[in-house]
Amino acid sequence: MSKKSSILLIYTGGTIGMVKDFETGALKNFNFDQLLNQIPELKLLDCDISTISLEQPIDSSNMQPTNWVDICNIINENYADHNGFVVLHGSDTMSYTASALSFMLENLSKPVILTGSQLPIGDLRTDAKENLITAAQLASLRKNGRPYITEVCLYFEYKLYRGNRTTKASAEHFEAFASPNCIPLATSGVNLTIADQNLRPYRRKKLIVHEKMITDILVIHLFPGLNEELLTQMLTKTKFSGVILKTFGNGNASTQPWFLKLLKNCIDRDIPVVNVTQCLSGVVQMGNYETSTQLGQLGVISGKDITTEAAIAKMMYLLGQDLGKQVFKTIFETSIRGEMC
Structure with missing residues (x-):
């Protein structure tokens, strides 16, 4: 029997990392280390899941290139120990981060999947659980002993997109993202359907992290x-x-x-x-x-x-x-x- 995939969840901030105080109705951050307690269904996935957080999680509207560097460094430092990465991120600037990571992580041979939610984990109608569970499952997929997906992607509301082909299209609906010029790489329904012909090929090269981003x-x-x-x-x-x-x-x-x-x-x-x-x-x-x-x-x-x-x-x-x-x-x-x- 093959060894289980190992997935690292990276929390950067955003709605997905909040719970509702049912006495006051206000949203508050929860201890991200207790994520598996908030979503026990993650334990049912056939993979080992670890968690890590940015030192100072932020609202995605405050996301800066320095934070992209931090995310890249977390991935680089843990690259040998994990088969895939899921980045939990606020939706407002998620497409910017997904695009940036795709260029900063050269020769990527493992999945880096960004996801988040429109409603917090503690909300009764939250979309956080499905987004996170399926993103983790997609990140754990392997084919012929290698990661199935080997690029930066964005998963939201039943669809996996190439990250640098996305844009946020709705601030209200669960289907918050669109990829108008590139069809989804995968669709989640009763089964996970992967568009193999559209996936980027596996690269047997050393990961290179590019930290220099000129912003003016x-x-x-x-x-x-x-x-x-x-x-x-x-x-x-x-x-x-x-x-x-x-x-x-x-x-x-x-x-x-x-x-x-x-x-x-x-x-x-x-x-x-x-x-x-x-x-x-x-x-x-x-x-x-x-x-x-x-x-x-x-x-x-x-x-x-x-x-x-x-x-x-x-x-x-x-x-x-x-x-x-x-x-x-x-x-x-x-x-x-x-x-x-």
Whole structure:
């Protein structure tokens, strides 16, 4: 009989780690070491489960790249001793963290699955139990003696997604996340159904953790009436290392000379400008319309079908690699962790 899988649950904070005080109705943190007492069903899984917590668990709205480094270091320090990892995280910034971890953990050969809940564990109608139990079960799966899943994923409401393909779509419904340009990697029903053809292949290489993330990035959401004076102030009087341009449709933007000149000035200063669509689904195709042709001619980088969350995380990661202008563009436009088509 094969040895049981060993799973490490990493608590970072968020709703899932709270219980309701039934006398006052207020939410309060519980001792995470007592997790198995809160969810005894975890003991029924055919795996050994250990728990660890960030030194100071936080609300996910306070999540910072330094916390991503802490999570990566926990995974790295425990990598040899566990077959999979489940990161319990608040839902608000979960897609950002999932995207960042996918780039920071190079040569990952074990599952790192983020999950959380819309309601706390102690709530009568909580979604925390199913999310956590199934995430742990997915992290424990093995095939041919190896981990079945070997990438950073996000599990929520019966679906396992590639982490860097997700975005939070609802603050109210249990189905809080969407992956508009990539189908789920697994679906939980009566059975667990795995989309084998979409999983990233196993990598027999040493895990590399990238801690350097450059964060001084401007994200500019285009809209009709965007003020020339304001945008000029942002792009000429502010120090930054990269720009994410959220454009219309398939990557379209204004063709006004002042707008194009501002972008050209950035690119001439070796500041990368990445074009991502504002649309929930679809792909940037510069050149399809006149309103995007000049962006390509200027050297604007195509984000293809990448999410805004993944574009930000990928830019932070690549800026930290000290790459040349053309190499940066080539790598950004290439899928390196399954983040784009």
